[in-house]
Amino acid sequence: MSSPDTTAHNWLLEVNNLTCGYGGDAVVKDVNFALSHGDIGCLLGPSGCGKSTILRALAGFLPLTGGEIRLQSQPISLPGRTLAPEKRRIGMVFQDYALFPHLSIVDNVGFGLRGLDKADKRHKVMELLHVVHLQDLADNYPHELSGGQQQRVALARALAPEPTLILLDEPFSNLDTDLRRRLSLDVREILKTLGISAILVTHDQQEAFAMCDQVAVLQNGRIQQWDVPYNLYHEPVNRFVASFVGQGGFIPGKTVGPDIIESELGIIHGNRAYKWPSGTLVDVLIRPDDIVYDEASDLRPKVVEKTFAGTSTLYRFRCSEDTEFEALFRSHLDFHLGETVPVRVEADHLIAFERNS
Numbered sequence: 001m002s003s004p005d006t007t008a009h010n011w012l013l014e015v016n017n018l019t020c021g022y023g024g025d026a027v028v029k030d031v032n033f034a035l036s037h038g039d040i041g042c043l044l045g046p047s048g049c050g051k052s053t054i055l056r057a058l059a060g061f062l063p064l065t066g067g068e069i070r071l072q073s074q075p076i077s078l079p080g081r082t083l084a085p086e087k088r089r090i091g092m093v094f095q096d097y098a099l100f101p102h103l104s105i106v107d108n109v110g111f112g113l114r115g116l117d118k119a120d121k122r123h124k125v126m127e128l129l130h131v132v133h134l135q136d137l138a139d140n141y142p143h144e145l146s147g148g149q150q151q152r153v154a155l156a157r158a159l160a161p162e163p164t165l166i167l168l169d170e171p172f173s174n175l176d177t178d179l180r181r182r183l184s185l186d187v188r189e190i191l192k193t194l195g196i197s198a199i200l201v202t203h204d205q206q207e208a209f210a211m212c213d214q215v216a217v218l219q220n221g222r223i224q225q226w227d228v229p230y231n232l233y234h235e236p237v238n239r240f241v242a243s244f245v246g247q248g249g250f251i252p253g254k255t256v257g258p259d260i261i262e263s264e265l266g267i268i269h270g271n272r273a274y275k276w277p278s279g280t281l282v283d284v285l286i287r288p289d290d291i292v293y294d295e296a297s298d299l300r301p302k303v304v305e306k307t308f309a310g311t312s313t314l315y316r317f318r319c320s321e322d323t324e325f326e327a328l329f330r331s332h333l334d335f336h337l338g339e340t341v342p343v344r345v346e347a348d349h350l351i352a353f354e355r356n357s
């Protein structure tokens, strides 16, 4: 597992060996990560891997059975000691917005604001509604707003008490694809403008990559890799991360040098040296963008699948029963099922795992 060095850095949030679960069963085990001030982190993984469980522990709804959570260097959760959720200065935004239907937008956003007179409260709420671009809807009611607008109200409400950290639990999953993309970028910009740190839970990797600075990929309650999106895609630490993040698949190969692998796609040169002896059987990760069209190439696999996607087309090619791979070409490169196409590998990164590992 890759985890950050949490020493000698002024972290906003530190999660050290976090272990917790339900009814004596540990669902999340030995989780480690840390978030810098102003950064947006993400918990990404398949359904049931423990993302929401970690979020509940961060919010203070779930006690720990092992490890600790620190916010601004102060322990807020330890086994046997859980600071109450309302004392953590952590805001939450949920999938279903959870707005009060009988309150106007102003009153929804101002709900958690204490100790301000009416005029100051309205002034503060209007400032926040400007930040989320909803000032013109201040006196409307939730049912008069679209899903995206309601989610921005929920964000403004979570921001109102000036939290140290915001937790976003699948906040865009009730929205259509276009709106999710736009809103996730809007929310990133709002958080960055205000310098507020956040943890997003999602199973949508495009959303994770577009919105977050650091992403944890989880499997069965454990973090497999905590890294920047670029590294997760190009430098996955294990097969699970390689398969879960991005498209692509593995083809069989054999090492002929520390950074050279022989395969049915030819000799593949990498940017890193592996320690395996020559002749080791490996599986090589091929991403669709690692394959280019090249009329001069002798490698001519057959098209076995084709998915047209407007500006690009995803092809599945077969060299042999053992070697199939995908390639993404601009859609004017139009080939038919069964056609043989000259291609070559142009991979910046060589990701391989020992066969049967």
Ligand SMILES: Nc1ncnc2c1ncn2[C@@H]1O[C@H](COP(=O)(O)OP(=O)(O)OP(=O)(O)O)[C@@H](O)[C@H]1O
Binding pocket: 022, 027, 045, 046, 047, 048, 049, 050, 051, 052, 053, 054, 203
């Ligand atoms: N209240 C609960 N009581 C008992 N088990 C639970 C409870 N909540 C979740 N679990 C179990 O804990 C595991 C992790 O659940 P969790 O909700 O954290 O996953 P997740 O990664 O957020 O999944 P999803 O993406 O589907 O929301 C699952 O096996 C789930 O069945």
